[in-house]
Amino acid sequence: MARTSSHATGLRVQLPPLCFLFQAAIIILFSFFVRYNHETDSSLWHRSNHSDMDNDFYFRYPTFSLQWSTLVQGFFHSFHGGKIYIGVESMINADFCTGAVLISFGAVLGKTSPVQLLLMSLLEVTLFGVNEFILLNLLGVKDAGGSMTIHTFGAYFGLVLSRVLYRSHLDKSKHREGSVYHSDLFAMIGTIFLWIFWPSFNSAPTNTGDGQHRTALNTYYSLGASTLSTFALSALLSREGKLDMVHIQNAALAGGVVVGTSGEMMITPFGALMAGFLAGIISTLGYKFLMPILESKFKVQDTCGVHNLHGMPGVLGALLGALVAGLATHQTYGDGLKSVFPLIAEGHRNATSQAVYQLFGLFVTLVLASLGGGIGGLLLRLPCLNSPPDSQCYEDQIYWEVPLEHEDEVQEHLRSEDTETQA
């Protein structure tokens, strides 16, 4: 591990001003436009009725994007009288948007600088808001767990962007991309954490009552089935029948992605198991066979394999959602139809046209994500942004003060410092 980096990252000149600028802009915008909504404001609460929202879980990521997305989403969803009214639901929505941004990060991680990632967030959050508004409000598409709005959008935005940023000499950094024993264990903690919270994640925006129960249950069984099929396929595809940590860490979660759209619908426990099973298979096959082809033939360098965990399972989830929506009947859903498919319940649509709208939503998502990723990629290729050179990719210490690996090294380092001082 080289201890010095000769590459001028420009981080000191660019990152702080950008952060401060963005933060100042957001603070100013907040001061003019953002107010507590009726469930959060002390004086409004006591004058109105409340949905008794059960906010037992907030998933949040420490980035700029959640502040920005509050503004963007707020503009589309809760803008009236010149103000944006925010509450706990705004927070959850902002988190979901940040989820999409993190998925896109997965495709370009290690090859981009913090400044590039910050600019990328700015663009993606904006487009995420546009796409979500078109799907949920204009098209009346259902997508509670975000198979389309979060996973498909995030994955293809990142993949197209990664394509535009293609580096033909990335093999110079190849030795750093792999994992080591301990980093694999760390990643496993993340997997278990995601596994545990995925049912809450998918069910958070659905209706309290049967909706949340059903979504949690479906997600749970789908995750179980995808885990099992991943273990089976991982052993089957290895020459010696060994399990691959990368498959287990990722494909085991594909079951959560694939029921993102249909989780709140009546897909039946059987349907959830089938969906998860398929998602695990597709995702593992993607890691094993499709990912190398994507890089060699299509010049898409997908650092974390987001195409396998979010791209394909997301599209599959969207298609599944369309199928299940097309099969909806008054009999199956009973009085619940008006919360799951309000437009069908009110007679504005029949099940088939809902299915067509769902498919159209997927199409819009793919188009917007690709366009956005393309524009983003061109933007990030601006030379002034100082992306890391080919030989420095996947290297923590370009952007981070990295401590020494072992205590022995630390002692040696201190000893040599002492010698220098004495000389």
Next chain:
Amino acid sequence: MARTSSHATGLRVQLPPLCFLFQAAIIILFSFFVRYNHETDSSLWHRSNHSDMDNDFYFRYPTFSLQWSTLVQGFFHSFHGGKIYIGVESMINADFCTGAVLISFGAVLGKTSPVQLLLMSLLEVTLFGVNEFILLNLLGVKDAGGSMTIHTFGAYFGLVLSRVLYRSHLDKSKHREGSVYHSDLFAMIGTIFLWIFWPSFNSAPTNTGDGQHRTALNTYYSLGASTLSTFALSALLSREGKLDMVHIQNAALAGGVVVGTSGEMMITPFGALMAGFLAGIISTLGYKFLMPILESKFKVQDTCGVHNLHGMPGVLGALLGALVAGLATHQTYGDGLKSVFPLIAEGHRNATSQAVYQLFGLFVTLVLASLGGGIGGLLLRLPCLNSPPDSQCYEDQIYWEVPLEHEDEVQEHLRSEDTETQA
């Protein structure tokens, strides 16, 4: 660390077909028998009254056993009209069952193959369902946090099974069984996680209201007391007065196990402290003195020491539950008697006979666990199951693709690969 394994694990030939077979069987059984229950079904919800279940926490483990246990438990508990109706409660019950399976895994880990563990789950989940049905439904035993049904059952099932699989030459793998510095820190994260969620775990199946409050509170104080007594005893038992990570990681949790049965009863805060204090003592003594004897004299090789964390504290918890049940009076419980001890409240039993039933429940659990573990052990000794050889136990890389330990090694490995290619 040897990089190649000459042992043919048979994993590639056996694991995938078994996984696929089990998954297919379950999917088919689900399609015929499993339906959403009235709290999860869209059309049923709007026609019925609901218990307002507060499902703030789902603990779940990524295995086959939770699907299978849904079927087994569903068969016993919610089978009517030829269908099994499932909801969030089924999920929690399936998780608890999976907990017992994981406890048993703890006794045989490192000495068994994934295929063996899969078969073991199949058997144990079935017997867990039988045991739970006998205790809770036939005998009217109270065991919310599962001192008997989860901890005692899981521990003795695993221990008897480990006895049947006894390997006299396991010392060949002795150098791999120990922990290293970083793995100890990892394990500590798990301990903290379990500590934090144990009160929720014990109180999840109890009645909303005073029941859940009381169970959480008792578990919390019991955990506190067991942690303190573990620290004290660990320092006392060490020659130099040093604390032992294995004691802290495990015995500190014994307080959660020991109030599994009595947590929802009126054991008083004082009683909870006493119980936890005792459990910490017994568990630490178990690690220090009993575990080596178990191996040398009784030929039980207990990899993770489940006898100390789950076996003994589980039995102690069952006895404590019987004691507290025997002391129940109408005066102490007031109107709450009908939720804690419905059979006493309705006059079908007095407190003493409830205590006797509790003891009988412990006896049934021990018998079923031992029988099941014995049968399971004989099954797992079938030669076609390819258990790992004595010299390869506790070795990740028989069954996993293990990355290299350090970046230096990775670079060296790549360099040698380059040389090979050039040659």
Next chain:
Amino acid sequence: MARTSSHATGLRVQLPPLCFLFQAAIIILFSFFVRYNHETDSSLWHRSNHSDMDNDFYFRYPTFSLQWSTLVQGFFHSFHGGKIYIGVESMINADFCTGAVLISFGAVLGKTSPVQLLLMSLLEVTLFGVNEFILLNLLGVKDAGGSMTIHTFGAYFGLVLSRVLYRSHLDKSKHREGSVYHSDLFAMIGTIFLWIFWPSFNSAPTNTGDGQHRTALNTYYSLGASTLSTFALSALLSREGKLDMVHIQNAALAGGVVVGTSGEMMITPFGALMAGFLAGIISTLGYKFLMPILESKFKVQDTCGVHNLHGMPGVLGALLGALVAGLATHQTYGDGLKSVFPLIAEGHRNATSQAVYQLFGLFVTLVLASLGGGIGGLLLRLPCLNSPPDSQCYEDQIYWEVPLEHEDEVQEHLRSEDTETQA
């Protein structure tokens, strides 16, 4: 890493008796004084009305202090008729107290023995209870998230104590104080965990409804802003523009501390962003510039930098709380005034005098914390307590059985043991 320690720690002689003594004392006190309250007692629940407390999250730490604090706080808050009545709220309060103790630990960690820490808890928990009682009950100060009672109190108690324990030759252990690569990743898991739960932490003791929503929201935006300003400043302050893990791990959380008092008030989303932004700046500057000065000029050796994360942001939070309280009007709060500022709503005070009381609360906290830390430091300097020698600080293995670092070492160790046996 030396494998043997010649320093006699006295741990074996002192820790166990102290633990047992304290535990016995607490058990006896519990048996005489502690009872379930009306929300936890089976017979009382069914005779009374209940606040429907939403206890979705219990943060708890495995120490003696939570049992002791139950007694101390119970004495002040729920002592009537000679008994202390406890419930879930007592648990949360005990946890908060334990939080303050852990903050103080951060200032002296690595330089004190477990026995010293135990005695320190005993004193600090008692004084925490006194301070909290004065502030909340006597002065009518608002401090839901504990900017004053938890963060300011914990930080200055620990810092003054650390000053009294000043060691002029601590540089002998300097090489062990730094972090290594893997320990930094571990610490990052803790940071993410705290980030995620901080909104729940601040909002847990506030009023259900708009109060909890508002506190969670404010905490969330404040955390977001402090994270952003920390990233910006960390890059700006580094010579090469690199980010410093220590800043990210700590200063990113300052936003949670700074809205501890004002989080439940109507500070507006804009105000929360500003507060978090400032807290991140101050905290990062503290790590970079103030911390070395504190050690060299003021002889305060602050192991974890609690002054930067808890001390300064805590004081800033208290001042902010006073400011926002001073601006409170009936118009802004509406009917909610009686839950946020009951004394103003009932006409006993106006907003300005509430602000003065808030400031006085901060003053009392600082005085009590400093006095307590001073007395505690003198107590801990008693020679019989065997604090570790200067050359053995920050060393795990004085008090812990530390396993070997790598498997290779383990094998070598076993081999040399074999040789010894043969010889």
